[in-house]
Amino acid sequence: MASILVVDDESSMRDMLEILLRKQGHEVHLAADAPGAVARAAQGDLDLVVTDLRLGAGTGMDVLAAVKTHSPATEVVIVTAFATAENAIQAMKLGAYDYVLKPFKLDELKLVVAKALERRALVAENRALRHRAGATFAEPELLGRSAGIEEVRSLVERVARSRSTILVMGESGTGKEVVARAIHRGAGPDRPFVAINCGAIPEGLLESELFGHEKGSFTGATEAKAGLFEVAGTGTLFLDEVGELPPQLQVKLLRALQERRVRRVGGQSDLAVGARIVAATNRELAEDVQRGRFREDLFYRLNVIQIRVPALRERKEDVPLFLEHFLARFAAEAGRPVPRLSPEAEGALLAHDWPGNVRELANVVERAVTLAGEAETIDPSVLPPALRGRAAALPDAQAQLPDAGMDLQAHLDAIERHLLEQALARTGGVKTEAARLLSLTFRSLRYRLAKFGIGRD
Incomplete structure (x- = not known):
């Protein structure tokens, strides 16, 4: 038995779906509008939401966005008599399981519901298996629905199957390796993914790590060792913090990228390599080029496709x-x-x-x-x-007036801006739901957002 929320502003449709789903053995909850649906979904115990697209207050898209914010594992099916390709695409991008057109046959809807619940069960089972295997959350994904991360996700999908060199840029901690792994998975995760932090290994060892060495090539080289270019094979070699490479190794990396060949330390011949290179840096390499800190020719060789991860x-x-x-x-x-x-x-x-x-x-x-x-x-x-x-x-309702006085309007503006940003963050950017949280009309919310420039590109 599953817990299912039905959202429709027509009581006859709600009653019909309730009867249908209860006959299937499910626990059914009802809501007539988006605010009621969001409030119910926030409890986090739903397996599936079936919502009409057009509602008296809010829309099915508002319900979808809020459900995926509060409970990403809950599946959502959109039902509508006003279908457009744009709506269907938007629904799928927001995470809807399916998009059903009215009028529909009852058997059709029962099949969609069964498939959605089957997917929910499979995902839950997969997570449980990964947890028992000690691999829970080991492979992070590109989380987020903001415009910035959607652009990153779109670029990843477009370049994943190419062999072009990719430069991932962004501040420390933004998830550049997560992006690199997403690119690798898109190209086929059965191949190796090999990562190295170019700023964490001493310069004297970095060349051997990247290109390998022959036995006896330096003190302590008691046996030959393959470099990471070789280990990566035809998979992905991730060069993290590539901006920290010393000048001598920048020259050797440039040669490897140009000729697709490397030579081990102490070696006499070149080895062909086929790994796709994904490099990452938190530095502005274009500025480093101007200052003479980073080779211009290497920068252009790395910067074939650039993906910038937003802070x-x-x-x-x-x-x-x-x-x-x-x-x-x-x-x-x-x-x-x-x-x-x-x-x-x-x-x-x-x-x-x-x-x-x-x-x-x-x-x-x-x-x-x-x-x-x-x-x-x-x-x-x-x-x-x-x-x-x-x-x-x-902001505190018991705030005290300082002895020296204060700029009341500036203080009130700061409080208002803070609460607007908090409401948008809590609702995943869904403005209709943010307006409800603040007891504002949608028009009033839109005016206040424009007043502070919130959400403006």
Whole structure:
């Protein structure tokens, strides 16, 4: 038996679907509009949502986005009599399982529901198997629905099967290796993925690591060793922090990329190599070229296709997804139920700018889960001091007027902007739902967002 939410503004359709699904043995919940559906979905115990596209208040797309924010594993089926290719594509991009046209045959809908629940069960079983095998969350994905990460995802899909060299750029902690692994998986994960951090290995050893060495080529070389170019075979060689390569190795890397051949340290002949190169850096290599720190010819050889990963502060609407992901991950590793965030802790986490990006967020959540122990709720006391201070500094109705006075309008604007950003982050960027959280009309919300330039490209 599955838990299914039916969302439709027509009572006759709700009643018909309720009867149909209850006959199949399912537990059925009903909602007449998007706000009611979102509130019910936020409880996180649903297996499937069947929603009409056009609702009296909000839309099925609002329901879909909110469900995937609160409970990504819940499947969603969109039902509509007003189908367009654009709506269908948008629904699938947001994570809908299927798109059913009215009028539909009951057998058709029963089949779609059965398939959606089968997929939900298979995903859950796969996660359980991976957890028992000790591999839970070992292969992170490109989380997020912001415009920035959608662009990254689109580029990854387009270049994955090419053999072109790719340069992934972004601040430290943004997930550049996650992007590299996504590219590799798209090309066929049965081939090797080999990674090396060019800034973490001493210069004297880095050449041997990349290109290999022959026996006796230097003190301690007691046997021949294949370099990572050879080990990668026809798979992917990921050169992390490539901007840290010393000048001498920049020359040798350029030769390897141009000629697709390498020579081991102490070797007398070249070896052909076929690995696709994905390089990453948190440096602005174009500026390093101008300063003479990085070879211009190597930069252009690496920069055939560039993918820039946005900083987390540039896609704050994705923070709730990361919080949910890491809470589940670290709770599973600790063998405990997934804790909830208190409103104060959630507000502090959503308001933080995350200068360390996704890596910082993961560390903060791991700390919180560990220190919270068996508590069901994570509160600000287990957050780092800087974030606890942020929680304490959140707008307070008991704020006191300073002795020296204050700029009231500026203070009120700061509070308003903060709450607008928090509402958008909590709803995954769904404006109709953000308006509901703030008890605003959609027009009023849109005016206030424009006033502060929030969401403007």
